[in-house]
Structure formats: structure tokens, C-alpha cells
């Protein structure tokens with residue numbers, strides 16, 4: 180009889196332990212973000228929805244509520260003075276999350292200052308940090324590299340970024356990003372690798388110009404290009420020269436007749 184009790188107690192203990200393990204395994208991710216004009220908020224909310232994550236906005240005590248020029252000026256002045264904006268206390272208990280998605284608009288090639296305040300004020304050591312951002316032309320790569328340097332005790336990995344001009348593409352791209360990285364369940368057809376870069380043809384220069392010609396902050400000339408194609412889309416990775424510097428420019432074009440080439444991202448941290 181005593182033996183039976185012991186066995187029952189052991190079974191109860193084991194089942195508790197396995198439930199605990201399941202709970203831990205299912206622990207939610209946190210999506211935390213700063214957004215000045217709403218683009219990064221839209222991406223954060225889509226991530227929250229697809230991940231079933233918790234979400235919180237980072238807010239500056241003195242909001243950046245000026246227009247683009249006023250924000251540039253304030254931000255440049257703060258940078259010159261080495262001042263970081265004070266942020267409101269974050270409500271989430273960060274110790275409850277192993278995985279934290281940190282989102283921001285790219286400002287001057289890196290994460291916006293309220294996010295710098297956040298990562299300075301809170302202990303993120305031992306966390307898996309996944310970056311995401313929105314930008315005029317690019318900066319996911321450079322801002323992630325900056326965050327890796329700023330958080331050497333965290334495991335910072337590059338997540339998802341989108342040009343604000345293409346924000347309507349974010350839900351489908353986020354689904355691809357999360358599924359292809361096994362962050363949520365589901366199958367996706369993986370995009371093929373780019374071919375080795377070759378000197379650009381006239382036709383490829385015309386595609387580059389059609390995609391990027393209107394964008395005022397990019398003055399690069401394409402030199403080489405690698406390509407990849409699916410049934411729906413052709414992807415171009417241009418190597419381009421801007422003021423003696425090489426950078427990479429991503430362009431994509433739908434395979435249907437008359438599709439307009441889209442400029443999707445500039446990679447400058449190469």
C-alpha cells in the first residue's frame with residue numbers, strides 16, 4: 180500500500196513537472212517597439228498577431244511630435260550633445276520573456292533614440308533579441324549590428340525590415356519571415372539564392388532606374404547584379420556605387436506583364 184502511495188505521488192510530481200515544462204516551452208514572446216508616425220507600430224501589431232505575442236510601445240516622456248524636419252533637428256541636436264530621451268517606464272515584466280522582438284524606425288542608419296534609452300535602462304542579458312524596423316530606404320542590417328555591439332550579453336539576431344512605402348507588403352512578408360525561420364509553424368516555399376553577381380545589362384539598369392529613380396536619398400549607380408526567380412517574382416540584388424562606396428540594393432518585379440519594379444531595401448553595412 181505504502182508503495183502504491185509513493186508511486187502515485189511520484190506520478191503526480193512527474194505530471195506537474197511536464198506541465199511546467201510545457202508552459203515554459205509555450206512561453207510568449209514580447210514585441211516591444213517605438214514608433215513615431217505609425218509604420219513600425221503596424222509591423223509590431225502584425226508580429227503580435229502572427230506570433231500570439233504580448234506587445235508594448237516604448238514612449239518618450241517628451242514625445243517626438245514635430246514634423247520630419249523638426250524631428251531631424253531635435254534628434255541631431257540630442258546626438259551632438261550626447262543626450263538620450265527619457266522614456267516612460269515599461270510595464271512588461273521582462274524577466275518573463277526569453278524572446279523579445281525590438282522594433283523601431285531607422286533614424287540616421289540606426290535604431291531611433293527611445294530604443295537606445297530602452298536597451299540602456301533595462302537588463303536584456305541572456306535574452307534572444309530579434310530586431311525589426313521600418314525605414315525610408317534601409318538600415319535593418321546596420322541597426323542590428325549596432326544592437327549586437329550595444330548588447331554583447333544578449334543573443335541579438337536580425338529580424339524583419341520594410342520600407343515604409345511598402346508597408347502593405349508587411350503581413351505576407353512577416354508570415355514568410357516567421358515561418359521560414361521556424362518561429363511559427365507552417366510550411367513556406369523558400370526563396371531561391373541569388374545567382375553570382377554579373378555585370379549589369381542595359382535591361383537590368385532600366386529595371387534598377389524604374390525601381391529607384393524616384394527615391395531622392397539614393398544616388399548609386401548599379402555595377403553588378405545577382406538574380407533569383409520564383410513563379411511569381413524575379414528578385415535582383417544590385418551591387419551599386421555611391422560616392423566611391425559600394426552598397427547593395429534589392430529590387431523585385433512581379434512576373435506578370437507590365438509589373439512595376441519595386442525597390443525594397445538598401446544594404447549599406449557591407
Ligand SMILES: Cc1cc2nc3c(=O)[nH]c(=O)nc-3n(C[C@H](O)[C@H](O)[C@H](O)COP(=O)(O)O)c2cc1C
Nearest residue numbers: 214215216217218219284285286287288315316317
Ligand atoms: C530623424 C529621422 C531620421 C531618419 N533616418 C533614416 C535613415 O537613416 N534611413 C532610412 O532609411 N530612413 C530614415 N528615416 C525614415 C524613417 O525610418 C521612416 O520614416 C520610418 O518608417 C518611420 O517609422 P515610424 O512611422 O514607426 O515612426 C528617418 C526619419 C527620421 C524622422
